[in-house]
Amino acid sequence: MTDHMNRRDLLKLAGMGVAVFVSGTTLRAGGSQQKQSESFYFVQLSDTHWGFNGPAINPDSQGTLRKAVAAVNGLDEQPDFVVFTGDLTQTTDDRKIRRDRMAEFRDIVSELKVKTVRFMAGEHDASLDRGEAYQEFFGDLHYTFDHNGVHFIVLDNVSDPMAAVGEKQLQWLQSDLKQMQSDARIVVLTHRPLFDLAPDWDWATRDGEAVIDVLMQHPNVTVLYGHIHQEHHHMTGHIAHHSAKSLMWALPAPGSQPKKAQIPWTPTEPYKGLGFRNIEAVVRKAQYEIEEFPISKG
Amino acid sequence: MKKIFTHSLLIASAGLLLQQTVVRSAAREVQTDEQVIRISASTFEFKPSEITVKKGVPVVLELVSMDRHHGFKLSEFHVRADIKPGAVEKVRFVPDKTGTFAFICDFFCGDGHEDMSGTLKVVE
Numbered sequence: 031m032t033d034h035m036n037r038r039d040l041l042k043l044a045g046m047g048v049a050v051f052v053s054g055t056t057l058r059a060g061g062s063q064q065k066q067s068e069s070f071y072f073v074q075l076s077d078t079h080w081g082f083n084g085p086a087i088n089p090d091s092q093g094t095l096r097k098a099v100a101a102v103n104g105l106d107e108q109p110d111f112v113v114f115t116g117d118l119t120q121t122t123d124d125r126k127i128r129r130d131r132m133a134e135f136r137d138i139v140s141e142l143k144v145k146t147v148r149f150m151a152g153e154h155d156a157s158l159d160r161g162e163a164y165q166e167f168f169g170d171l172h173y174t175f176d177h178n179g180v181h182f183i184v185l186d187n188v189s190d191p192m193a194a195v196g197e198k199q200l201q202w203l204q205s206d207l208k209q210m211q212s213d214a215r216i217v218v219l220t221h222r223p224l225f226d227l228a229p230d231w232d233w234a235t236r237d238g239e240a241v242i243d244v245l246m247q248h249p250n251v252t253v254l255y256g257h258i259h260q261e262h263h264h265m266t267g268h269i270a271h272h273s274a275k276s277l278m279w280a281l282p283a284p285g286s287q288p289k290k291a292q293i294p295w296t297p298t299e300p301y302k303g304l305g306f307r308n309i310e311a312v313v314r315k316a317q318y319e320i321e322e323f324p325i326s327k328g
Numbered sequence: 329m330k331k332i333f334t335h336s337l338l339i340a341s342a343g344l345l346l347q348q349t350v351v352r353s354a355a356r357e358v359q360t361d362e363q364v365i366r367i368s369a370s371t372f373e374f375k376p377s378e379i380t381v382k383k384g385v386p387v388v389l390e391l392v393s394m395d396r397h398h399g400f401k402l403s404e405f406h407v408r409a410d411i412k413p414g415a416v417e418k419v420r421f422v423p424d425k426t427g428t429f430a431f432i433c434d435f436f437c438g439d440g441h442e443d444m445s446g447t448l449k450v451v452e
Contacts, residue, residue, distance in 0.1 A: 121439045157436035191436040192399070229403055230430045232442065288430075290442065 071310040073109045076256030077276035081120035081131040115256035116152030116221030132167040152221045153188040161189035179313040185220040187235040194236040218253040228284035250316040275305040301325035370394035372440030380449040391417040399435030423450040
């Protein structure tokens with residue numbers, strides 16, 4: 031049994047009756063084996079939409095995020111870091127309310143035991159003011175960080191209300207990748223899908239193809255994103271794209287109905303379709319194992 | 329009391345007739361054999377949100393915003409435009425296939441943006 035399997039087997043949620051299921055999604059990013067770093071894992075949470083109010087959609091809109099924080103804190107083995115892939119808050123025209131929501135969100139997630147928390151914006155956070163308020167609270171809209179042999183790139187495809195990365199950021203991405211060795215382990219974190227998943231549902235990035243073209247030059251790239259409020263897996267060439275569930279409401283499968291609409295709350299199955307996930311990075315193999323967790327019934 | 333109710337009913341009926349007339353005249357064929365349709369955008373809807381055009385007859389959309397910056401995207405016919413207050417944005421295309429196609433606002437405009445969409449029906 032591999033190290034990462036041993037580690038994964040140790041992952042348990044403490045209390046709260048949280049059932050664990052494993053999606054078993056394991057995809058190789060491919061490539062050679064340059065680094066021998068040990069595996070590690072991190073937690074991805076997404077689309078928390080703090081400030082949303084809609085009892086028919088989520089009657090526990092004030093409690094779901096807190097339950098997720100408690101669930102992550104209840105993991106026997108704490109992740110190396112936590113990442114939020116956008117739509118931290120529900121959008122509002124009101125500048126003060128926007129900032130109030132960001133402050134409340136920040137206070138709630140400060141309860142995480144893990145103190146390394148990476149943020150990125152969603153269109154709800156950043157599109158109406160081009161990221162002004164977001165940057166006051168959470169910092170840069172695009173940036174990189176490195177962890178145990180993996181190079182993480184946070185891409186912003188939301189602060190432009192046209193849902194584009196933009197030429198300037200694209201050049202920044204190219205410059206960053208030029209510094210990487212050809213077989214570097216790269217994980218891209220972004221909010222919207224970079225490929226045309228469902229453009230008529232606003233599930234695309236306007237210049238996503240140009241981004242993918244740049245990424246394609248590297249053999250070990252995986253993309254993690256949010257926005258579509260459900261688990262979804264897709265390949266563009268050798269690049270795997272994995273979307274995460276929301277912590278506020280679920281959405282239907284892409285193109286499964288004429289019009290996109292929030293899935294109403296199911297009283298007999300509370301929190302159905304919501305959740306977060308652990309990502310086990312096996313650096314030597316450039317392999318990422320995703321394990322989905324539901325929300326506690328509280 | 330009964331008189332007031334009857335009066336209100338008459339006004340409502342007249343309003344409904346007027347609305348139907350407006351919708352019917354929204355797609356009007358002009359001398360150049362174009363179908364000219366004016367669509368207004370406001371938070372968070374298009375009016376009209378359902379339009380019908382004839383296949384093969386050029387369509388001119390006159391897009392106006394009643395409040396803020398919106399977008400218009402009809403991907404099936406490669407139509408996209410920014411709709412800004414104070415200006416009429418005209419786009420032209422020829423619907424070369426029948427069916428019902430979605431158009432959306434593709435410029436994030438606020439809480440409700442995701443619901444801002446409509447359908448174009450192309451008939452023989």
